[in-house]
Amino acid sequence: MTTNPAVQNTDPLAKRPPVTGRVKLDELAAHLKLSKSTVSRALNGYKDISPATRKRVENAARQFGYRPLSHAQAIRTGRVRAIAMVLNSDEPDGHNPFLRDFIAGACEAAGESDWTVTISTAKSEPDMLDILGRLFEERKADGFILPRTAVKDPRVAHLRALNVPHILYGRTGYGQRTPPADTSWFDISGETAIHKAVKRLAGFGHTRIGFVGSDLKFNYTHLRREGYANGLSAAGLSYDPDLVRDGARTREEGAVEARALLKLDNPPTAIIFATDLAALGFYPVAAELGLEIGRDVSVVGYDGIPECQYAHPPLTSFNVDSRMAGSRLATLLIRQIRGEHPETLRELSEAVLIERASDGPPTLTSEQLAQKILENH
Amino acid sequence: MTTNPAVQNTDPLAKRPPVTGRVKLDELAAHLKLSKSTVSRALNGYKDISPATRKRVENAARQFGYRPLSHAQAIRTGRVRAIAMVLNSDEPDGHNPFLRDFIAGACEAAGESDWTVTISTAKSEPDMLDILGRLFEERKADGFILPRTAVKDPRVAHLRALNVPHILYGRTGYGQRTPPADTSWFDISGETAIHKAVKRLAGFGHTRIGFVGSDLKFNYTHLRREGYANGLSAAGLSYDPDLVRDGARTREEGAVEARALLKLDNPPTAIIFATDLAALGFYPVAAELGLEIGRDVSVVGYDGIPECQYAHPPLTSFNVDSRMAGSRLATLLIRQIRGEHPETLRELSEAVLIERASDGPPTLTSEQLAQKILENH
């Protein structure tokens, strides 16, 4: 942005004929032989309008298809009835297949109250903060949905400082002494999902269960690892730091970490991946080591991306309902903008296990597995 | 929508303190000891402002971080500096991995001129038209990007009737006597890509080349099939209707059509798929028929989805630059809204071939291929 933001580069000579067909509040009022203030109050639910008049106004509004111009109301109310979300455009695992579902959920929920969704993308962190600020300054939006929250999230600090309504998709401040007390969020409990995954694998008879986490800067990574640890102790298994790897977001990174686990002297007979993408990265590694997934090694993923069912064997994973997430986030955010207290607007939901063919009872002990890998090399 | 759209269900009592810190045009003018009309005209490029004053105003605006409220300007100008796109949320192949890139491109281009992008989703065709109308009526957007255009596209008719600016991602009216003359569009030439694919395969020595198209309601399906036919004649090959199938959008549908082709007495030794997804659906079919893709059968896809490179063997395809598409569409649309004629705002771009391992010289004749398939069954 080298240009002065306040300088408009529109050509002032380019005129546009006024939109015809639109009925304005004035006209509606004239037709009803009422003042426009009365009509406005009737439509906006003021108490000092008689029920009969209100009905009459509402009927006429419906009949004429009257819709207030959102910016005309905004100039007085200060609200444009829009929420925004700003995406990272530089994500390494950027091709989120659920973006459409997520957006659809948010749009549908917003539409219920006649709100709309504005979207933008940012190339970097400073860019992100700049865009958030501009969008709110120009009042393109009344509040923000912040996806993919980090442990220390500068967006949260920034928006809180500016007193801008916002809601997180995910939680923040993991392990910090003072987690933000007055933030609202919606999240899907990855920790319980991973907890269940551990217990499921332990139930199959696995005793050495590995875990490959994602980028530690994200809050969900820590939560899922916590779920892994709690699952182990719930299953009566001990926690072996050697079996825990981190930082795998892409297929390639997943492959690296999984290979490291299997190259151990005591390799895990089952591996839980914090993301499906990383889990899919393990498939070619297994093939290379001469291992059959679902028999020699068990694998469980998380996210429920469509590729799971097309992998060989299909990947057991936890489905995340992105549409619902978008929907809940939008409604909670709108309620916050309308005045509810942020700390009362929090929801935690669950991912649902989809059992497929990538996991099952162990056919080899850890020692036998190590042996087999050695033989195949 | 059973509720009356004109009835606001916001609680009128829920107030919000005026945003502090924002500098208004009045205040800027007062500080400069100018009238606010002068300041406004200076920032908007009017000619009747002296260069010295203009500079002074621009500097002060920058210094104070002045940003006009978009809805405040909109009330007079009639424009909100926003474009919108409405996605289908009910697409069978809905998980478009490029949505983020596409959105990013549009947002970046829009941001260059300080415009924003609002997004919405529709569940059905009537819903779509309703949402388009509402978004424009309430002036949440000044114009629309219409993705995934159909041969007969009701959105185009609707928006043209309402005199609403719009641009198509893709073309429309294939084969109709009166293709819409005054519409603007951006498209990537699938026909030349498929043309190239045919010539590439013919160059390898293939003489029986099949084609699996997508849904015929979409314009691009016809264009790609046209590219297929033209490619054949350019390569001196005859067009065999038996080798052409249609209607495959998903992996499953791709599998069905591909299987039908290979069950022919004279099966094709190479198949071009109009979409990567359909092409990937062919992979398990080939395995089932005992065929090795890249040797026994050649396959070429189109779209360049990320899964191409993780398939076995990696799928030769044509990469589509979605970010560029979004970017061009946004800039063209904004120019149209600013007054340029729609028919002058059209651009055609090219997809780029990514050679991978799924195609090559034929190792079997059509007869031998048929024989091999028979043997494996």
Add this chain to the structure above:
DNA sequence: CTCCACTCCGAAACCGGTTTCGGCAATAGT
């Protein structure tokens, strides 16, 4: 009958910009 409270509506101010119009001063034209 008077007074008061309450219901319901209209007049007008207001939100923050943009645009029109007119006027003053300086310059150019004759």
Add this chain to the structure above:
DNA sequence: ACTATTGCCGAAACCGGTTTCGGAGTGGAG
């Protein structure tokens, strides 16, 4: 020197709603 033009700016109207405020009408209590 006197007018005509031009350059530059301020006053005020304007956009389409929302919100405040006051007042007319009604009914009940005293």
